[in-house]
Every structure is written in structure tokens, then in C-alpha cells.
Amino acid sequence: MTLDKKKVLFIFDSGRRVGYGHQARCERLAHNLQAKGIKAACLGDIEFESRYITEKTNINWQKEGEWKAILKTILRQGYHALIIDIRNLMHTKDKILEIIKYCSENSKEALRVVIDELNCKSIYGQQSAHAFAASPHILILPYFNNIAYKYKVNENCTILSGSQYALIDSEFEEMKEKKIASYPSERNSNLLIAFGRSDAGKEVANRIIKTLEQIDLRIEKIYATLGEEKTYEVKNSKYDINFVGFNNNMPSLLKDIDIAIAGSGTIRYETCCSGIPTLCFSQFKEHTKDLKEFAGAGLCKYGGEVFRMSNMELANTITQFANNEDKLRGLSLMCLRSKYTSGNGVKLIGRIIAKRLMRR
Structure with missing residues (x-):
């Protein structure tokens, strides 16, 4: 047949x-x-x-x-x-x-x-x-x-x-090849915050956004995918924040992203394949061990179990990650060279x- x-x-x-x-x-x-x-x-x-x-x-x-x-x-x-x-x-x-x-x-x-x-x-x-x-x-x-x-x-x-x-998405295979060919590319410091649709009840993304208001990062624009499909208003933010809601076309979104803060799901493979340095937080204790091993291979930065972290710990972790340009470039290159993610x-x-x- x-x-x-x-x-x-x-x-x-x-x-x-x-x-x-x-x-x-x-x-x-x-x-x-x-x-x-x-x-x-x-x-x-x-x-x-x-x-x-x-x-x-x-x-x-x-x-x-x-x-x-x-x-x-x-x-x-x-x-x-x-x-x-x-x-x-x-x-x-x-x-x-x-x-x-x-x-x-x-x-x-x-x-x-x-x-x-x-x-x-x-x-x-x-x-x-x-x-x-x-x-x-x-x-x-x-x-x-x-x-x-x-x-x-x-x-x-x-x-x-x-x-x-x-x-x-199979488009990441082609994206990775283009990123390798153009490395190092000019950085516009666009930040992605992505914790998936299971974040609706936990609102980790919103907590991250509120934390960013308390610290100074060298970024120009923030894109946030949120668990609930509604518009979130942040009044008088120091950053240019764009709420993209739920996005099922990640290759299109990630092509303009330079740095990411994300959860422990599929997003880490997508940002890694795109050469985007990513700070990953474990949203569930079941994900922690695998996420630590992923970070141990130099494919992301492990931020910790977000459900156990205080707001001050969260702020310090994000600041140390996002403001170290040399480490960000090194992590990006590690991701692009990695044999573990090909798309x-x-x-x-x-x-x-x-x-x-x-x-x-």
C-alpha cells in the first residue's frame, strides 16, 4: 500500500x-x-x-x-x-x-x-x-x-x-545555517520573554516584565508571548514592550531576537538553533534536571527554579546574564556550533x- x-x-x-x-x-x-x-x-x-x-x-x-x-x-x-x-x-x-x-x-x-x-x-x-x-x-x-x-x-x-x-519547525534548520554564515552579526538588543501557554495560571512572564522595570538592561525592545490571549498594559515603562500574544510561527518571531528569557519547554531548542543566547528558568521541578544538563553543554544559561526564587534573586540573575556582552556572544556561538540542535x-x-x- x-x-x-x-x-x-x-x-x-x-x-x-x-x-x-x-x-x-x-x-x-x-x-x-x-x-x-x-x-x-x-x-x-x-x-x-x-x-x-x-x-x-x-x-x-x-x-x-x-x-x-x-x-x-x-x-x-x-x-x-x-x-x-x-x-x-x-x-x-x-x-x-x-x-x-x-x-x-x-x-x-x-x-x-x-x-x-x-x-x-x-x-x-x-x-x-x-x-x-x-x-x-x-x-x-x-x-x-x-x-x-x-x-x-x-x-x-x-x-x-x-x-x-x-x-x-523545520525552518530553524535553514535559519541556523544563515546565522552561522553571518556571525557575528550586528545586535539590536531585542529581548524575547517566552514561557508558553501553560504560563497562564503562573504568570511567570508578567513577573519577569515587572522585574525588568526595576533593573537597567542594555536592550531596546521587548517582545513577550503570554499565556493568555489578551493585551497587557504597562504604563510608563522604561522599555519598548510589544505583547505579541500567542505565536505559533516562532521562526518568524525569532529572526529579529537577540537575547531571550524563557521557560523549560521546546522554546529552548528553538532559540538555541537560532543562535539566541537564552536564560532558561525551570517552571516545573520535573524539568530541572534536563534543563541543567542542557545548560551544562553550553546551550543556554540556567537561571534556576523560578517558583523558588525571590524577586531580588530573579532581578540579580537577569542582570548578570543580560549585561555581560562577551558571555552572550560566546553562548550564541556555542549554540550555532552545537551538534545537539539542528532543526x-x-x-x-x-x-x-x-x-x-x-x-x-
Whole structure:
């Protein structure tokens, strides 16, 4: 069967509690597969509109009987692959395993792909038949650390581990090449503040903006992406602040950015691939270890666990980072030279999935 006869179902969640990252990763991969002729649909607790996947089914995972009935009906449509990205704070480990296991039992012939978040080892590391039964055919671990951990998975499971599999927009690959060719470029000191859509309840971005009013930085313009889609007013600010709201076209936004303050999600791979020196704060304790390793390789500056920091600690950390021009240039060059982020993760994974689908 040719690829244009294949159908793929993406299962993910998105919303103000979990952010946009899971949906963004799946949509980029869906776009790549659709370009090969593969049809894509999505299912999950999905709050945001989709850029590339038009066929969508919303589901409430909290209603046990309801989600199983809906999922079973959808799976009967004969999807050739299930691509699952539901590792987030809304679900317990047992819940995630239950969903993946249910997909396995009700779609035995389909290729199962799991895109996992941090702390995956604690899920598949469980020595239980439940974990083994839920093991996928392909497990994607888009972290910095390129170690294929020995999970309790089927011996036929292919583990794609490392930041080269980060599912960022493929335009970053071309952007990185241009930045390398033009380095060192003139700096306009445009600052980006980006903590993702899961920041809606925490408002870390707003806290950063208020902190900047108390310190002096050598920057001209601030761009801030905020969790809530509304205009924030800052009266009599010393900086030129532009609230860009939610932005799902990061390559376009980042091309004019010189320095960034960001969270611990996908944004760090995007700024690194763009050669933008970035101060990264951990928003969740589950992200801290991986973020420290990312910073340890010289790919960002680790700021700390923002939920534990006082306003004075936050101000001092930002000042020391943003006003050291030599270190900023050094960090930018480290990012551009890095082998860990290339911007071609979507292409790599899309090629592997397409190849596996051709065999089925």
C-alpha cells in the first residue's frame, strides 16, 4: 500500500493547563507526513485550533466510560499509525499507561509511536506487565541527553533519544545555517520573554516584565508571548514592550531576537538553533534536571527554579546574564556550533515513520 492510502491518528492534549507544546510537536510532524501523502486526524482534550490537522475529535479523559467508547469508535476507522503525546501534568503515570494500553488492545495492527515528556523513565521503568503491555513500537524522547535508557519496553521498540529529535519547525534548520554564515552579526538588543501557554495560571512572564522595570538592561525592545490571549498594559515603562500574544510561527518571531528569557519547554531548542543566547528558568521541578544538563553543554544559561526564587534573586540573575556582552556572544556561538540542535528532528522522525508505514 502506498503512503497516500495511509491514515495516522495523533492523540494529544492542549490547553491553558498543559500549554501548546504537545499540539505543536504533533502538528509539525503531521505537516511533514501530510506532505508525503499521508492523511492525519487528531483526538484528545484539545483547547486550541489546529494549523494543519482539520479532522479533530475532542475527548474528556476524566470520564472513564466516555473516553474509552469514543476512542474505540475512532480506532475502528482503521488507522495505520497512532502517534501519542499525552505525557503532562493532567495525567498520572498509570493513566498514561492505561490510554496507551487501550490503544494497543483496540488497534493491534497499527504502528504505535509515543512522544514522551520528561520523567519518561519513571513510566516505562516500572517493572510491571501493565507497562510492558503499553510499550510502543517507536518511543521518541526529545531531551538533550542522548542516552537510550533501558526501559521496560518490548525488545522490538525503537528508541529515538536525544535533542536531535526535538520536534521544532523545520525552518530553524535553514535559519541556523544563515546565522552561522553571518556571525557575528550586528545586535539590536531585542529581548524575547517566552514561557508558553501553560504560563497562564503562573504568570511567570508578567513577573519577569515587572522585574525588568526595576533593573537597567542594555536592550531596546521587548517582545513577550503570554499565556493568555489578551493585551497587557504597562504604563510608563522604561522599555519598548510589544505583547505579541500567542505565536505559533516562532521562526518568524525569532529572526529579529537577540537575547531571550524563557521557560523549560521546546522554546529552548528553538532559540538555541537560532543562535539566541537564552536564560532558561525551570517552571516545573520535573524539568530541572534536563534543563541543567542542557545548560551544562553550553546551550543556554540556567537561571534556576523560578517558583523558588525571590524577586531580588530573579532581578540579580537577569542582570548578570543580560549585561555581560562577551558571555552572550560566546553562548550564541556555542549554540550555532552545537551538534545537539539542528532543526531537522521533524524530517528525521517523519522519514522513520513513513518507512515503517510502508512495511505495514
